[in-house]
Amino acid sequence: MPSGAPEREALREAGGGEGLYGLTTALLRAVGEALERGDEARLRELIAPLHAADLADLIERLRGDERHRLVAMAGAIVSGEVFAFIEDDVREAIIRQLDSRDVAAAISDLDTDDAVAVIEDLDPPQQREILDALPDRADRFGVAESLSYPENSAGRLMQREFISLPAFWTVGQTIDFMREAEDLPHDFYEIFVVNPRQEPIGTVPLNSLLRTRRPVRLRDIMGEELHVIAAETDQEEVGYLFDQYDLISAPVVGASGRLIGVITVDDVLDVAREEAEEDIFRLGGVPEADIYRAALQTAGGRFIWLLVNLATAILASFVIYQFEGTIDQMVALAVLMPIVASMGGNAGTQTLTVAVRAIATKDLTVGSIRRVLGKETIVGLLNGIVFAVLTGGVAAAWYGNPALGYVVGGAMIINMLVAGMFGLIIPVVLWRLRIDPATAAGVLLTTVTDVIGFLAFLGLAGMFLL
Amino acid sequence: MPSGAPEREALREAGGGEGLYGLTTALLRAVGEALERGDEARLRELIAPLHAADLADLIERLRGDERHRLVAMAGAIVSGEVFAFIEDDVREAIIRQLDSRDVAAAISDLDTDDAVAVIEDLDPPQQREILDALPDRADRFGVAESLSYPENSAGRLMQREFISLPAFWTVGQTIDFMREAEDLPHDFYEIFVVNPRQEPIGTVPLNSLLRTRRPVRLRDIMGEELHVIAAETDQEEVGYLFDQYDLISAPVVGASGRLIGVITVDDVLDVAREEAEEDIFRLGGVPEADIYRAALQTAGGRFIWLLVNLATAILASFVIYQFEGTIDQMVALAVLMPIVASMGGNAGTQTLTVAVRAIATKDLTVGSIRRVLGKETIVGLLNGIVFAVLTGGVAAAWYGNPALGYVVGGAMIINMLVAGMFGLIIPVVLWRLRIDPATAAGVLLTTVTDVIGFLAFLGLAGMFLL
Numbered sequence: 001m002p003s004g005a006p007e008r009e010a011l012r013e014a015g016g017g018e019g020l021y022g023l024t025t026a027l028l029r030a031v032g033e034a035l036e037r038g039d040e041a042r043l044r045e046l047i048a049p050l051h052a053a054d055l056a057d058l059i060e061r062l063r064g065d066e067r068h069r070l071v072a073m074a075g076a077i078v079s080g081e082v083f084a085f086i087e088d089d090v091r092e093a094i095i096r097q098l099d100s101r102d103v104a105a106a107i108s109d110l111d112t113d114d115a116v117a118v119i120e121d122l123d124p125p126q127q128r129e130i131l132d133a134l135p136d137r138a139d140r141f142g143v144a145e146s147l148s149y150p151e152n153s154a155g156r157l158m159q160r161e162f163i164s165l166p167a168f169w170t171v172g173q174t175i176d177f178m179r180e181a182e183d184l185p186h187d188f189y190e191i192f193v194v195n196p197r198q199e200p201i202g203t204v205p206l207n208s209l210l211r212t213r214r215p216v217r218l219r220d221i222m223g224e225e226l227h228v229i230a231a232e233t234d235q236e237e238v239g240y241l242f243d244q245y246d247l248i249s250a251p252v253v254g255a256s257g258r259l260i261g262v263i264t265v266d267d268v269l270d271v272a273r274e275e276a277e278e279d280i281f282r283l284g285g286v287p288e289a290d291i292y293r294a295a296l297q298t299a300g301g302r303f304i305w306l307l308v309n310l311a312t313a314i315l316a317s318f319v320i321y322q323f324e325g326t327i328d329q330m331v332a333l334a335v336l337m338p339i340v341a342s343m344g345g346n347a348g349t350q351t352l353t354v355a356v357r358a359i360a361t362k363d364l365t366v367g368s369i370r371r372v373l374g375k376e377t378i379v380g381l382l383n384g385i386v387f388a389v390l391t392g393g394v395a396a397a398w399y400g401n402p403a404l405g406y407v408v409g410g411a412m413i414i415n416m417l418v419a420g421m422f423g424l425i426i427p428v429v430l431w432r433l434r435i436d437p438a439t440a441a442g443v444l445l446t447t448v449t450d451v452i453g454f455l456a457f458l459g460l461a462g463m464f465l466l
Numbered sequence: 467m468p469s470g471a472p473e474r475e476a477l478r479e480a481g482g483g484e485g486l487y488g489l490t491t492a493l494l495r496a497v498g499e500a501l502e503r504g505d506e507a508r509l510r511e512l513i514a515p516l517h518a519a520d521l522a523d524l525i526e527r528l529r530g531d532e533r534h535r536l537v538a539m540a541g542a543i544v545s546g547e548v549f550a551f552i553e554d555d556v557r558e559a560i561i562r563q564l565d566s567r568d569v570a571a572a573i574s575d576l577d578t579d580d581a582v583a584v585i586e587d588l589d590p591p592q593q594r595e596i597l598d599a600l601p602d603r604a605d606r607f608g609v610a611e612s613l614s615y616p617e618n619s620a621g622r623l624m625q626r627e628f629i630s631l632p633a634f635w636t637v638g639q640t641i642d643f644m645r646e647a648e649d650l651p652h653d654f655y656e657i658f659v660v661n662p663r664q665e666p667i668g669t670v671p672l673n674s675l676l677r678t679r680r681p682v683r684l685r686d687i688m689g690e691e692l693h694v695i696a697a698e699t700d701q702e703e704v705g706y707l708f709d710q711y712d713l714i715s716a717p718v719v720g721a722s723g724r725l726i727g728v729i730t731v732d733d734v735l736d737v738a739r740e741e742a743e744e745d746i747f748r749l750g751g752v753p754e755a756d757i758y759r760a761a762l763q764t765a766g767g768r769f770i771w772l773l774v775n776l777a778t779a780i781l782a783s784f785v786i787y788q789f790e791g792t793i794d795q796m797v798a799l800a801v802l803m804p805i806v807a808s809m810g811g812n813a814g815t816q817t818l819t820v821a822v823r824a825i826a827t828k829d830l831t832v833g834s835i836r837r838v839l840g841k842e843t844i845v846g847l848l849n850g851i852v853f854a855v856l857t858g859g860v861a862a863a864w865y866g867n868p869a870l871g872y873v874v875g876g877a878m879i880i881n882m883l884v885a886g887m888f889g890l891i892i893p894v895v896l897w898r899l900r901i902d903p904a905t906a907a908g909v910l911l912t913t914v915t916d917v918i919g920f921l922a923f924l925g926l927a928g929m930f931l932l
Contacts (some may be wrong), residue, residue, distance in 0.1 A: 025833035026779065026906040053710045063833065099481070177675050187714070188673050189655055206672040207654050210644050225517070243739060244519045248653070248714075265731050266712040272735060273709060276742030279824060283821025285812060291824045294842040299852075306849060309812045310856060313805040320801045327793075327800050332794050332801035335786045338916070339779040341804070344749060346775045350768050358745060358757045365897025367491035368527065372728050378761040383772060385767075408563065450804070 023054050029059060035062075035069045043074055054148040056085035060292055071097050080106040084114040088121055090292060095130075106135035111159040111186055113267055115139070116146045123276060146261075154238050155231035157271070158252040158261030161185035165218060167201065170297035173216030174204075189248045189264070193222045198258040213215060219247040228253055231260060235271045238373070240362060242268040250302050250398065282438035285309070305320055316341070323458035327466060332399050333461050336408055341453035343387055344415035348445045351376050351423025356438045359431050374425055380420025384413040403465055411422065411457035422448045489520050494527060499817050501535050502530075505924035506790060525560070526758055537563050546572040550580040552589055555756060556622030561588065561596075570599035577625040577652055579733055581605070582612045585701055586622065612727075620704050623696035623737070624718040627651030630658040631684060633667065637681030640670075655714045655730070657689045664724040666692055666717040686892060694719055697726060701737045706828060710732040738784055748904035751775070775907050782807070782916035789924035797928050798865050802874055807919035810881035814911045817842050817889025822904045839890055846886025850879040869931055877923035881915060888914045 017320055022078060027046065034043040048056055054132060059067055059082070071078065071094055078098075083106060107115045107130070121129050127147070134140040142160045149155025164173060174191065178184065190208065193202035202222030213219050227241055241247065244264060252261040273310050281288060285305040290298045320327070320337070327333050355372075360365035364372060388409035396405025426444050427437035493512065500509040511523055525533055525548070528679055537544065537560055544564075549557060549572060561584075572774065573596070575583045583591050591612070600606045608626045615621025628651060631640060644650065657675065659668035668688030678687050693707055693716045705711065708731060718727040738763035747754060751771040758765045786793070786803070793799050821838075830838060854875035858874050862871025893903035 024522060025831065039862055049688055049710060053712070057710075060829075100897050118527065135857045169841070178673075179679060184677065187671065189714070205653065206676060207644075207650070209676065210672060211650065223649045226655070228655070231505065243735055244517070244523075245517060246735075248655070248732065265735065265899075266714065269712075269731065269735055269738060273742065276739065280742065280746055280749065280823055281819060284815050289820065289823065289829070290827050291820055291838065295841045295848065297846045298841065301846040302813070303852065304844070304851060305810065305816070306812060306853060307856075310805070310809060313808040314860065316808075317801050317805055319790060320804070322802065324797050328797045331794045331800075333788065335783050335795075337800075338786070339783055342779040342782075342912075342916075343772065343776060346772060347768070349750050350752045350771070353629050353747060353752050354755065357746055357755065363526075363755070363757050365491065367494065372757065375761045375764065379768070381762065381763045382765040383769060384707055385718055386769065387772060389775060390773075391794060394780065422473065446808075450808075 012024060012389045023050075023057050023061075025119055025187075028058065028152050030065060031058065032062070033069075035066050035073070038069075040073050043070070046075065047074065047077060052079060052081035056082050056087075057350070060087050060090050064093070064294075067093065068097060076103065078106065080108070080110040080114070080118070083118045084110060085290075087292060091118065092121065095126070099128070099449070100129040101133045104130050104192070105135065108135050108139055111161050112139075112142045112161040112261070113157055113263075115143050116156055119143070120147060120151070133337055149231050152235045153231065154229045154233040154235065154252050154263060155261070155424055157238060157267050158231070158233055158263045159185060160261050162192060162251075162262040163188060164194045164200070164259050164261075165197070167195070167217065167219035167222065169218050170214060171209060171216050171218070171221070174218065175214070185229060187264070188262070191218075192259060192262070193218050194250050194259055199260045200228060200253065200259045202226065203251070204236060205248075220287065226251065229263065231255075237384045238263060238274050239275055241269050243272065275360070279360060279437075279438045283353065283356065285440055285442060288289045302400050309446075312443055312447040312450070315447060316454060319451050319454045320458065323364075323454075323462060326458055326462045330461065332401075332404060332456060336404075337454055337457050339391060340408065340411045341450045343391070343412060344419040344449035344453045345446050347380060347383060347416045348419030348423040348449050349442070351379075351420050352427060352441055355424050355427045356441065359437055363401055364428075369424075369428055373421065376420040378419065378425045380417040381413070383420075384416035387416065388412040405460075406465055407457065407460045410460050411453065414456040415453040418452045419445075419449045489516075489523050489527075491883060493817045494524065495525065497536075497584060498528075498532060504535075504539070506539050509536070510543065511541065513543060515773040517548035517662060519551045521722070522548050522553075523664075526553050526556050528624050530559070530760075533559065534563060544572065546576040546580070546584070547573070548572060549574060549584045552627055553755075557584065558587065560594070561707075566592070566595040567599045568925060570596050571601070574601050574605055577627050578605075578608045578612055578627040578727070579623055581609050584693055585609070586613060586617070586779055587651065596802060605712060614663045615697050619697065620695045620701065620703045620718050620729060621727070622698040622703060622870060623701055623733050625651060626727050627654075627776050628658060628717075628725075628728040630655065630660045630664070630725055633659050633661070633683065633685035633688065635684050636680060637675055637678045637682050637684070637687070638685065641680070643896070651728075653730070654728070655919065656685075658717050658725060658728070659684050659785070660725055666694060666719065666725045668692065669717070672713075688804060691719065695729065697721075702741055702826070704729060705734050705741060709738065738870075741826070744902075745826060745904045748902065749819065749822065749908055751908060771909070778909055778916070785917050785920045786924065789920075792924055792928045795932050798812040798867075798870065802861055802870075803920055803923050805857060806874065806877045806923045807916045809857070809884040810915035810919045811912050815844060815887030815908070816888040816913050817845070817886050818893060818907055820895045822907065825893060825903055830894075835890075839887065842886040842890045844881065847879070849884030850886075853882065854878040865890060873923065873926045875921065875931055876926050880922040881919045884918045884921045885911075885915045901920055 002464045031046050062070060081129060083130060093103050107256050113115055131144055141424055146155055153461040165167055190203050190205045193204060194444065195201050204218055204222050204225050217225050227245055227247060227250050229238060229250050231252050231254055249262050249264045251259050252263055254260045262345045287301045290301055353362060391412050392405035392409030422445055430437045430441060474692045497512050502513060528536060529671050541564055573584050584883045585596055597606055597610055612621055624706055656669045656671045658666050659670060661667050668690050669692060671685055674687050693711055693713060695704060695716050697718050698722055713731065715728050715730045717725050718729055720726045753767045756767055821830060857878050858871035858875030861874040862868045893907045896907060
């Protein structure tokens, strides 16, 4: 048992209420104190027993100056695996602090997919330096070739470490080969069967290999249902494929159809989380996870979205401006108009959320757009009528003016109908234009619902109330 | 090659532009026509070659009456695996149409986790009926016991089919055992090593079993780093554990510490998607994915959220109502007030989105709340100042009234500062109260930003402009 472990148990107990596994507030505090005192022995004692994923979390949670001190004091403990688990921004800061040779040494133990993930976001010169410092020539070539595929493609996600064998090999030969081979992947779950052109033709899960007698040929036990992925395929597509068919790993082929790598489900789990997170952030108008960023960068990152929003808010104000005369005659309109706009915005956001998600999961297809549009129009109309009655009733009672109630109700129906339609139309149009539907859809939608909401309400009021 | 396959290839080509794998618009249309004509042979020819996941998608995409006819014509083709892939609402409709014995026969081939997933949402009497009809007594017991664990717990996710062996067994014994055993799980990636009390003490990935010589004992090759999951653990926690440590499978233990099941990564991939989706839907104010629901149910499902929103919109209107006199004196206020409210809402939503996600990924912990609150306050203040200058400048120029610009700017700073703080405080308070932070946070937040936005703007205007 590594030294420090029992004490870590105690620390874990103390801070266990947070539901974190390897990491606790108490441990974080102890590490902070060791860093403060410059007590290297104590620091190593505390972090040595941590799982790479937990050490990565710990490093993420430190303040910038603490992190710098930790790397200076115990940089060698930051293994390739820790790098692979760490968040991009933080990783870059650490790599900048380390010697390229140390980074290269650390990542040379990783499978290609993880090595690529560690260095893909660095500046080209730094990337070059680390690549050149990789001790193994084959690694150098493999990582460089993976980097030649587009960002977020299968070529970046795949590892080049896999086992491919000809169909005529027997189970016995295969097992003997694996017992003797030196350079096997760290983890693998199936063996690929290839033809003489190195194209994948079948797959043998390890458990069927183990269950089968030695003289049987791979050809006779291999599964022929292959989900072959081209190296250029986008990772979102890869995630969909794994999710759809419950895959554990899948072969990746180059342009010639030759097997060049394998993607495993653990990478896809990360992708699934990232892609869903991306949708969440885009819908919320945040460029990315910025919880570990400093305040100034965070404010800067969020600025653009707010600026776009200011432009659309001013546009909506301009609509109101056209009706200043109307409002001047009946100030109740100013009181009630935000209700109509807000309900349209919310109803539209509901449709938008469902549509963005359905596009991502391929539940919304070109063939079903018309049907879904028809449905969303009806949904908008139904809820429009219900809320027209409710809001109109409230308004009429509030101001003792039935006509005002009718105008509120009429504007509500119009705006919720439009909201339902545009909640679908906007993301679909963005999607067909190959723009991510989550990015700009929200702001476009609220522009529509604000403008239509104010226009319908103040317009109807001008016509029927004054 | 199954009949119909080449034709399906052609169909796939025709509709392949949508990026769907097994399913195309052309195939959907052909199935629709076969259903229309009642051509059972053609129907079977079309759907027989489909992967279970694709057949599930096809069934989901049919209209209610078509679906009914398909099950009536070719119900036997709906295997247990298809049931496992199908979406809840649709599955229930189909099960209602089928005989309990047929459902039982279909799911008896599944691992317990999938069988549980198929029947867990049914009414208790129907569940009972299907359970009783399960041909295998052990299955019946296993599924019933899994159902005794809370919904969304590890006990529901786990499969009871796994291999556990004592540490003194050799690799050779293990391989021979697996070659002879009849009742092995469908897919598995590691073997669990247990002590005489059946508690898990180690794990042997299949690839190390294959790489090791026959006389070696499991004790000598097993990994001791176990991530043991209690059966009551919530699935969100399970997902976090798999994601954090890149697990491929993990042992589940009962209250006594005895190994009772195993959770595999494919189940967790589903959970990860579901949980992220849940956050997306809750943030968007939609109860759940309703793309396959009829319009009336969809409208009903979304009604409650809109009703809550109406209440808060009326509350905000009530604030404006208090300032009717002020607006009456200066109608420009009605034109500009939505800008202040809207910017606060958007800035707050940014913070809220990051906070909700950080709580889910455990990047926000009790220990870091104060630090993040400090940061969000600064971010709110920074962007508040920038947008105060921008919006104040626009307002002052628009109306040629510098004082109006100062009032807009002052209100903007106040509202964006409050928005940043409450964007964090609201989800954190909900989280500590054990309410899902994504659910109610959005509506609470916009209530705050609308009320504060109108109050600050109209209040300052009343004090300094009139």
